Amino acid sequence: MSVENKHGIQDPLWVQWTLITITIGFVAIFLALPVAIIFAEALKDGLKTYAIALKDPAAWSAIHLTLLVTAISVPVNTVFGLAASWAIAKFEFKGKSLLLTLIDIPFAVSPVISGFIYVLLFGLQGWFGQTLSDWGFKVIFAVPGIVLVTIFVTFPFVARELIPLMQEQGNDEEQAAISLGAKGWQTFFYVTLPNIRWGLLYGVILCNARAMGEFGAVSVVSGSIRGKTATLPLHVEVLYNGFNVPAAFAMASLLALVGLLTLALKTYLEWKVKQQRRELALVNE
């Protein structure tokens, strides 16, 4: 009886195995293999390659710039993401769905195109370029431009993660806090933030990974000036084009390592968020 039931709702065994084999094969060839090759190539001559690659002052400058850009864009988008998800989840206003769609623009538009938009706006021939240049500001082919496009590209990560979470939680607890005499900031730090902390951290980590790894948009606005406006991904490209393959792989492996760590953290946080939702469901029962 139970066997028949199982057959009734499940696909035949050969379909299951074919799908599983295709998926695993695809992931192995297109996703896992390249990552493995990066580390294999980088470590071919042992850690020596790293030592040589890191002797180059341009490498340090790239690392430095990447950290700087990340350190600016991630907090900016965290604050924005919190504000946007708060507004969308807790208030009713006109144009809410339009705002939701607008937040997704960076996901929909190719990063290269976003880079060009900023060149069009702030480049010397652009709308504001001449004025800014007269005031002594240089945006394109300089650090401000890189920061701007990175913020643009990583814009949706925190907000996208928090909006559904906050909508699910509603604002009962905030109302309770206010009725008990809590000020706005107390309500935020004691009630709202603890309820969204895992989701927020998850969004920040995704945002961080993308901010460090962004290539397309940054390459358009940075000009890849070695030691000046080259971020880590751009530095890898410069090394590779200069036939310095071992160093390129060493630097790429650093980026890949950051990516893998992010994945591990992400998996852990996903589990945490799920656990928290389960608790929420229990409380709301």
Next chain:
Amino acid sequence: MGIEVQHIYKSFNNYNALQDVSLKVNDGELIALLGPSGSGKTTLLRIIAGLEVPDLCEESKILFHGKDVAKQRVAERQVGFVFQHYALFKHMSVFENIAFGLKVRPRATRPSKAEIQHRVNELLRLIQLDGFGNRLPSQLSGGQRQRVALARALAIAPKVLLLDEPFGALDAKVRQGLRAWLRRLHEELHMTTILVTHDQEEALEVADKIVVMNQAKIEQVGAPEEVFHRPANEFVMDFLGHVNVFHGRVENGRARLTDIGSKLTWNREAFGNAVYVRPHELEIDRVAGDDGIRGTVRRINLAGTCAKVVVASSSGNEVVAEISFERFHELGLQRGETVFVSAKRARVFTPDYEI
């Protein structure tokens, strides 16, 4: 502290939630706002709390102890608000939940740690949850959670207690117990309390005074026995318990019930075209009297405090009568038998437009 609201209007988009509502609550009273969902009762409670702002209107007033608080925010009004779904802080323990209102006070008025500890323990005892201070809300039952929510609201020593369907999400059995407990608590604290509920039984059992609401308006205000026995209109009559409606005309003090071609005594001059009779006001007989409706016994339900007998008239209309077990056994009623139903008491409501 007495509360008074005057001429309150509130609309959401094009939907009228409250229309010219005025209400007075005396100091120390426990009143119930009773009505079906969408009648505006929760909106009125939230406006009193300051969680909702009424529509702008010159005559609108919200008075606490005679003082207009319309411009004050929730915190300034010093109300204890209990939400339907508890709204406990999920990540805080029971102790921290109750202590919250004291901990967020400005330093000047904040009690010391020891005082907070003392106060919370006192409240834990009051809600009969001593020793539960370290639990998380998720580790409590629904009834326990709602008691914690109540203790949390009481911790700030509010002047008014506002309860928004506090037992709505609980099982019937737990609800019963909490109702009695709330009544005892009120007798102990004598705090002005407003309770929102859609459960007429709850309102009748707990409140000193009942405010029946329907479609953004107050239908009747009165003591439980008053609204139950002397309902102001059809809606109140119908909402507070089961009622049999006989359609017909009233002529010379006699109701002509057109649908069943029978008659029912009504010894008062009245208008209208419907007669309302509660099940316990109907009598069943085996022989036809002067009045009464002839019908067939269709169902008998003996599970309860009295015998419920459903009688169907020849036209198929069903009438529910509640008679005592003694009377039931005396009659020895069986399904399918022919009986005569008459009313000891009946009501006719005069529609507003005829006044």
